[in-house]
Amino acid sequence: MTATLPAAAAPAASPQPTPPLPSLDEPRVAAEATEVRRSTGAIRRTDIFGILGAAAAAIALSLWLMTQLLIFQGILPFVGFAYIFFVIIYGIVTRFDESGMAVRDRLVSVLVHSLALVLMLALVWVVGFTFISGFPPLLHLNFFTTDMSAAGPLDPLTRGGILHAMVGTLIMISIALAISIPLGVATAVYLSEFPGRYSRVIRTVVEAMTALPSIVAGLFIYATVILLLGFPRSGFAASLAITVMMLPIIIRSSDVVLRLVPGGLKEASQALGSSRWRTVWHVVLPTARSGLTTAVILGTARGVGETSPVLLTAGLTTFFNFNPFSGPMISLPLATYTFVKSPEENFVQRGFGSAAVLMLLVLVLFIIARLIGGRGPGVLTARQLRRRLQQSRGDDYRFRARELGIAKDGRKAVSLATPAPPTQPQSSVVSKAADTTVKSRFRRGRNAGGTS
Amino acid sequence: MTDAPTAVLEPASAPEPGPLVEDKPRSLKAKSDRSDLPFRIGTRTAASAVLAIMLLVGVFLLLQGGQALSAAGPLKFLTTQSWEPNSGVFGIAAVILGSIFIALTAIVVAVPLATGTALYISEYAPRQIKQGLVTLVDLMAAVPSVVYGLWGLKALQPNITGVSQFIATWFGWIPIFHVDGFDPSDPLSSPTTFTSSTFIIGLVVGMMVAPITCSIMREVFTQAPIGEREGALALGATKWGMIRRVVIPFGRGGMIGGTMLGLGRALGETIAVALIVSPVFVVQPQILKSGANSISALIALRYSESSPFEISALMAAGLALFILTLIVNFGASLVISRSRSGASSD
Numbered sequence: 119m120t121a122t123l124p125a126a127a128a129p130a131a132s133p134q135p136t137p138p139l140p141s142l143d144e145p146r147v148a149a150e151a152t153e154v155r156r157s158t159g160a161i162r163r164t165d166i167f168g169i170l171g172a173a174a175a176a177i178a179l180s181l182w183l184m185t186q187l188l189i190f191q192g193i194l195p196f197v198g199f200a201y202i203f204f205v206i207i208y209g210i211v212t213r214f215d216e217s218g219m220a221v222r223d224r225l226v227s228v229l230v231h232s233l234a235l236v237l238m239l240a241l242v243w244v245v246g247f248t249f250i251s252g253f254p255p256l257l258h259l260n261f262f263t264t265d266m267s268a269a270g271p272l273d274p275l276t277r278g279g280i281l282h283a284m285v286g287t288l289i290m291i292s293i294a295l296a297i298s299i300p301l302g303v304a305t306a307v308y309l310s311e312f313p314g315r316y317s318r319v320i321r322t323v324v325e326a327m328t329a330l331p332s333i334v335a336g337l338f339i340y341a342t343v344i345l346l347l348g349f350p351r352s353g354f355a356a357s358l359a360i361t362v363m364m365l366p367i368i369i370r371s372s373d374v375v376l377r378l379v380p381g382g383l384k385e386a387s388q389a390l391g392s393s394r395w396r397t398v399w400h401v402v403l404p405t406a407r408s409g410l411t412t413a414v415i416l417g418t419a420r421g422v423g424e425t426s427p428v429l430l431t432a433g434l435t436t437f438f439n440f441n442p443f444s445g446p447m448i449s450l451p452l453a454t455y456t457f458v459k460s461p462e463e464n465f466v467q468r469g470f471g472s473a474a475v476l477m478l479l480v481l482v483l484f485i486i487a488r489l490i491g492g493r494g495p496g497v498l499t500a501r502q503l504r505r506r507l508q509q510s511r512g513d514d515y516r517f518r519a520r521e522l523g524i525a526k527d528g529r530k531a532v533s534l535a536t537p538a539p540p541t542q543p544q545s546s547v548v549s550k551a552a553d554t555t556v557k558s559r560f561r562r563g564r565n566a567g568g569t570s
Numbered sequence: 571m572t573d574a575p576t577a578v579l580e581p582a583s584a585p586e587p588g589p590l591v592e593d594k595p596r597s598l599k600a601k602s603d604r605s606d607l608p609f610r611i612g613t614r615t616a617a618s619a620v621l622a623i624m625l626l627v628g629v630f631l632l633l634q635g636g637q638a639l640s641a642a643g644p645l646k647f648l649t650t651q652s653w654e655p656n657s658g659v660f661g662i663a664a665v666i667l668g669s670i671f672i673a674l675t676a677i678v679v680a681v682p683l684a685t686g687t688a689l690y691i692s693e694y695a696p697r698q699i700k701q702g703l704v705t706l707v708d709l710m711a712a713v714p715s716v717v718y719g720l721w722g723l724k725a726l727q728p729n730i731t732g733v734s735q736f737i738a739t740w741f742g743w744i745p746i747f748h749v750d751g752f753d754p755s756d757p758l759s760s761p762t763t764f765t766s767s768t769f770i771i772g773l774v775v776g777m778m779v780a781p782i783t784c785s786i787m788r789e790v791f792t793q794a795p796i797g798e799r800e801g802a803l804a805l806g807a808t809k810w811g812m813i814r815r816v817v818i819p820f821g822r823g824g825m826i827g828g829t830m831l832g833l834g835r836a837l838g839e840t841i842a843v844a845l846i847v848s849p850v851f852v853v854q855p856q857i858l859k860s861g862a863n864s865i866s867a868l869i870a871l872r873y874s875e876s877s878p879f880e881i882s883a884l885m886a887a888g889l890a891l892f893i894l895t896l897i898v899n900f901g902a903s904l905v906i907s908r909s910r911s912g913a914s915s916d
Contacts, residue, residue: 192732223808230694233686237784238703240683240777241710244721251724304616312610320621326899327624329831330892331838333866337888338627340873341634345881362627365620395609416712423714426840426870451716455841458720466724473717484709 168211176204201232245477252474255467267437275464280472282438283453286353287479289442290432290449291422293357298364299414306372307398321373327366335363336427344431351433353447359427368417375409376402408490415487419480425451450476628892635886638879647886652851653868655883662887664851668768668863669891672843673836675772675857680780680836681829687780688787693813704788710781719842722774727765727846730773734764734858749859766848768857771864774846775839779832786831790824791817827906834898838891840866847871865891 180199205228212221254275255261261279269278305324309317339359343349379402387397403410433446434456448456450472457469498506639647642660650661691703741747752763764770794817802812818825843864849871850861869884876884 194729194733195736198733219808219811223810226810226813227694230686230689233683234690234694234703237683237687237780238706241706241781243725244710244713244718244777247721247725248717301616301620304613305620308613308617311613316614317617320617322903323621323624325903326896327627329834329838329895329899330627331840331866331895333838333840333869334627334631334888334892334895337869337885338630341630341885342626345634346630362623365623369620393609394606396605398609419712423712423716425714425716426844426866429841429870430873451714451841454716454720455845458723458845470720470724473714473720476714477717480712480714481709484712488705 164215168208172204172208172211175207176200176202179203179207205229248470248473248477251467252470252472252477255471256474261468261471265437269436272462273464275467278468280450280453280468280475282435283448283450283472284475285438285440286432286447287422287449287451287476289440289447290353290357290360290428291418293354293442294360294364294421295414295418297357297361298368298417302365302368302414302417303372303403303410305369306376307402309369309373310376311394311398311402324366324369324373328370330363330366332363332424333426333430335359336430338362339427340430350444351431351446352444353432353439353442356428356432356447356449357442359431360421360424363424363427364417364421367420368413371413371416372406372410375406375413378409379405411490412487415483415490419483419487422483423451423476423480425449425455428452429455450479628889631885631889631892635882635884635889638883638886641879642883642886648890651853653872653883655880656877660883662865662890664853665863665865665868665887666890666894667853667855669837669865669894671768671855671857672772672775672839672862672864673833675768676776676779676836676839677829677833679773679776680783680832683776684780684784684787684828684832685825687784688791689813689817691784691788692791693809693817704785707781707784707788711785713778715778715839715841716845718774718778719845722770722777722842723845726774727770730770731764734767734769738764738858746855746857749856752859763860764858766846766860766862768854768859768862771843771846771862772857774842775836778839778842779835782835783828783832786828787821787825790821790828794820823906823908827902830898830902830905834895834902837864837898838866838895839864840870843867844870 177200180196180203183199184196205225208228209221209225212224216224258275258279260276262284263281264277264279265282266278266280267282305320309321336359339355339362343355343358344351349355383401383405384397387401388394392400428449429452432448432452434452435446435448439445439447454469454472454476457465457472460466460469638655638660641658642650647661648666649663650659651664653660653665687703687707691700691707695703735752737747738749738752742749742752749763798816798820799812802816803809807815843862844867847862847864847867848860849863849867851863854861854863865887869888873881873884
């Protein structure tokens with residue numbers, strides 16, 4: 119290092135090339151040309167051999183235990199034993215050439231990987247099992263187009279369907295959303311805009327209520343609407359129960375999203391003299407739009423899948439009911455539940471079918487939520503960005519046109535090349551232009567706020 | 571003349587303390603715009619409505635369950651095991667303990683799985699699949715409980731009784747794994763001894779709460795300060811050493827909070843339990859033995875063929891469940907808010 123430093127400093131002092139310089143430079147150029155990206159991974163060949171060997175030994179040992187000593191039967195105990203042996207043997211194998219600390223590290227790594235694998239496999243099993251078992255009824259078109267009123271207990275899958283449950287789910291969730299979106303978002307706005315002791319109390323209560331057992335929500339509506347007010351079981355009562363369950367979820371996640379809106383945006387809006395209401399309506403809510411949508415959709419996904427509140431409040435029916443205010447109404451999860459409890463094989467199949475439809479519905483809702491909510495607050499899609507850019511260019515063009523003393527509509531005026539009288543409408547134009555600048559400022563600021 | 575300098579000095583120094591004393595902190599209260607008043611009132615009304623609804627849940631359960639509670643007496647209601655409201659003998663001792671057993675089994679299953687998965691996602695997973703795994707776990711938290719119940723009833727139960735039998739055979743000497751009436755040496759013993767047990771229900775509910783617990787844990791694990799992580803690694807810690815000394819201490823509050831939220835969920839889970847359970851009204855601490863119960867399953871299975879008094883008794887049971895979950899949830903949020911989780915170190 120000390121030897122190279124003067125050599126490197128020399129050329130700066132003296133212009134003529136010194137002999138050591140090329141020899142110092144050349145290898146660096148060569149190295150740059152042939153430089154290969156070094157793998158920063160810490161996996162060596164011996165590690166892989168260790169894992170493979172331990173796995174083979176563990177499988178062999180547990181096969182021997184199962185087939186020769188008959189200590190256990192079945193695939194699950196086999197997997198369990200093989201896993202335990204694998205951990206032990208892998209630990210011993212690693213101990214041959216590593217320190218105790220490294221062995222612990224490896225074993226924990228194995229444990230973490232396998233725990234994650236088990237959970238993922240179980241989850242895939244749940245979804246896969248539902249779809250595969252629910253497939254046969256889905257092949258019949260009548261499953262989607264008829265209700266169960268015409269289907270007897272022994273009828274095959276070609277008769278009867280779950281249209282009534284799908285319609286019921288749709289009606290219930292629509293009513294629930296119609297109540298819970300305005301109420302929930304308004305509450306979330308209150309929590310984020312007016313902090314104080316009262317809103318802290320509300321936030322605490324709402325947070326505690328997010329894990330409200332769904333059956334308790336059902337019982338509450340049962341106690342009030344059906345027992346106290348004397349209404350019969352209906353789709354409307356069920357949607358109220360779903361609302362009680364969904365409200366805390368929507369409020370909580372909306373509150374989190376609203377708190378992510380950059381304070382600078384709100385302050386800028388207020389500094390320009392807009393009232394709080396205008397700030398919320400034109401700045402806060404549009405900025406948080408994607409996050410709010412995600413909150414609502416995730417709440418919907420929970421609400422759609424809830425069985426127990428509907429079970430207590432909606433009643434059971436096998437035929438169509440479009441009126442949520444009178445007569446019982448059934449939803450997809452409730453239909454699944456009642457189908458599966460039946461001893462008839464065909465009904466159980468229909469139960470699987472409706473579970474698959476329900477699962478599909480939740481999946482679609484979830485994917486929509488991800489597509490909308492994958493971005494942070496105020497981050498725009500490519501198309502939105504292009505539109506904003508175009509709008510901004512248009513504004514810029516118009517301003518410059520006006521500076522040049524051309525009329526309100528810049529493009530037309532330029533093409534006609536007639537200077538407009540800048541007299542009467544000037545003030546309104548100015549205020550409008552100022553308005554658009556402010557708006558585009560916000561939009562631009564929003565982008566910046568979102569990406570930073 | 572000696573007075574003169576002081577007289578000259580006085581006016582120069584006197585005005586200075588004057589304005590300082592008068593300089594009170596300015597009130598930061600902004601005069602609110604008139605157009606803001608409806609806005610303020612509107613949102614406040616909405617928030618109050620939500621608060622009222624949430625409080626009414628408790629009040630109405632208390633009112634409706636009051637009849638049964640006063641008929642049975644609160645103490646007897648808590649200690650009686652059987653459930654025969656029409657003959658006046660009923661209590662929640664069996665069902666509430668059943669709920670707790672199921673929830674504890676679920677937590678014992680879910681917490682290692684959730685912790686492992688959360689650590690895998692935040693520490694071990696390759697960057698390419700990380701986002702996909704996060705989405706998958708979040709999706710699983712949104713899967714309807716009836717789907718989990720269906721899976722537990724039709725897919726898990728037929729496969730898991732062998733495991734139950736194995737545990738009962740080899741670990742039957744541990745009291746909770748003991749199964750009355752099961753003799754390992756009897757080859758004719760029926761596998762139905764092991765169906766619909768607390769263990770199986772707990773497994774299903776555990777699968778249900780694991781994604782929720784996992785996503786909370788992952789959140790706090792990924793927030794562990796990068797400086798401390800790198801410091802640990804630079805000091806020569808292995809990955810596990812770094813996780814144990816930095817990530818887990820940092821995320822402990824989130825871990826406990828997530829676990830308790832999962833516990834609250836598991837206590838209130840209804841449909842998955844109701845699908846699998848075969849109700850018994852005795853305290854059943856043998857988790858592998860057929861027969862279990864929970865408050866929510868009791869309500870779901872009994873509400874339809876109930877007289878008004880029975881409904882009142884069910885409301886009282888629902889109130890007990892409500893209070894139990896409230897305690898657990900408040901504890902969870904207290905732990906989360908008190909912990910260092912989420913706070914950066916620098």
